[in-house]
Amino acid sequence: MVEVDELSGNSISVAVRFLHEKRNVTLLTLYGLAWENQAVAGTVSEILYSVGIGVDNHDQLAPASRALLSSSSRLGNANDSQTTVPEQEGLEEPVASPQKSESASSVPKGIKGETSTQPPSEAEAPIKEWGSRLDDINTNARLPRSVQALYLRPLRRKAQYGLPVCDLQLRSYSVRNLEFFADFAIRAAYYLNLPVSGPVPLPKIVERWTFPRGNFVHKKSQENFERITLRRLIQIKDGSPQAVQAWLAFVRKHAFYGVGMKANIWEHESIEIAKNMDQALPEIEKNLESHLSQFGRREDATSTPDMLPTFLGNERLSLRKGPLTNVRGE
Amino acid sequence: MSQFRAKKLDLGGFINIRVIRDHTKRKVFEQYEPDRQALRYIIRNTSLPQRMRAQAQLELSQMHAYTRSTQIKNRCVAGGTARSVIRDFRIGRYQFRQQALAGELPGVRKASW
Numbered sequence: 001m002v003e004v005d006e007l008s009g010n011s012i013s014v015a016v017r018f019l020h021e022k023r024n025v026t027l028l029t030l031y032g033l034a035w036e037n038q039a040v041a042g043t044v045s046e047i048l049y050s051v052g053i054g055v056d057n058h059d060q061l062a063p064a065s066r067a068l069l070s071s072s073s074r075l076g077n078a079n080d081s082q083t084t085v086p087e088q089e090g091l092e093e094p095v096a097s098p099q100k101s102e103s104a105s106s107v108p109k110g111i112k113g114e115t116s117t118q119p120p121s122e123a124e125a126p127i128k129e130w131g132s133r134l135d136d137i138n139t140n141a142r143l144p145r146s147v148q149a150l151y152l153r154p155l156r157r158k159a160q161y162g163l164p165v166c167d168l169q170l171r172s173y174s175v176r177n178l179e180f181f182a183d184f185a186i187r188a189a190y191y192l193n194l195p196v197s198g199p200v201p202l203p204k205i206v207e208r209w210t211f212p213r214g215n216f217v218h219k220k221s222q223e224n225f226e227r228i229t230l231r232r233l234i235q236i237k238d239g240s241p242q243a244v245q246a247w248l249a250f251v252r253k254h255a256f257y258g259v260g261m262k263a264n265i266w267e268h269e270s271i272e273i274a275k276n277m278d279q280a281l282p283e284i285e286k287n288l289e290s291h292l293s294q295f296g297r298r299e300d301a302t303s304t305p306d307m308l309p310t311f312l313g314n315e316r317l318s319l320r321k322g323p324l325t326n327v328r329g330e
Numbered sequence: 331m332s333q334f335r336a337k338k339l340d341l342g343g344f345i346n347i348r349v350i351r352d353h354t355k356r357k358v359f360e361q362y363e364p365d366r367q368a369l370r371y372i373i374r375n376t377s378l379p380q381r382m383r384a385q386a387q388l389e390l391s392q393m394h395a396y397t398r399s400t401q402i403k404n405r406c407v408a409g410g411t412a413r414s415v416i417r418d419f420r421i422g423r424y425q426f427r428q429q430a431l432a433g434e435l436p437g438v439r440k441a442s443w
Contacts, residue, residue: 223440
């Protein structure tokens, strides 16, 4: 269940609460998926609008539910009339906005001839049983593009120069979590316009221990334990440092349980780096002045051989005698 | 030694006197490490007068045993055992076996190959 109230404004949360009360679980999960996936690309309200939910306040709940239902069946019809889903690899631009607006705008056109069960005015439409409604959704409505994308291979940007900028290493003891999170990171990178290569499966780290089974002797009966760390490498190519930082922050924010991350970042400078550093030097020196003046030996200070005896005669060292250092009989 | 020991218990987890003692040794070593290093430096510095170096040697040998790093021994945090403590988990081998079989150590399972 997505936390709707955080994500969106008033209208959507109302719609979802209503759905939840009616226990329309399929719908809920469906839209939940849509939200999660679209967290980067578009706002929630857009998505909801694309699938036909638009509720303004509590008073309009009942008509809104009808509108929702009819729109879901409409969507199916509209989808039938449209062309089939384009091939995943051929899909160049982000999945988010254009198709949504297309489907939303084409909805009223396709309805008339094809759906005989739909009455003209939505407010007086008879509400069907829940079972048949769910069937409608499952059979007629296509998934939103963003949800469809989840069933396909993650989209990728093409690297123009192929210059590695960031290496993200994921580690986990469980393949499932690791694969899932690597997939998530790659999809997130796509929506941030970052070309990615990976996930590269790095060699496993196997640690093994052997111990006696009992807590005392019996060395002959022992037991083996192991811990296998799985690793994946995701490499980002030619991204701006800001985008890479944003990506890393996003991935960290949505860190998955049982998956650890380690990132190496490289920044590339222009060829006039030396000149820039020379220019920046005076200011740095001015800042460091207070610290650097603390170092070194002052010329007017007493020399080391005079200080060392005082150190050696230090009370701290001489008074704290160890045990059994006194000669017996003293 | 009790003069170094904290007046109030400053340690959590499994407690017995040996665990407390080891903990005290760690704290004392940390406190006196710069002194020890300074003395070691004086002893090894051949440019200093021989008398001073000998004095430093004496000072170093007179320091309390608890200020030595060799006094520190890893102990099991779950049972206080000093032998066969696994560094990765900081517990003894029997504790390790029990916890691993109970699934309390992430990623650790019975191996068979």
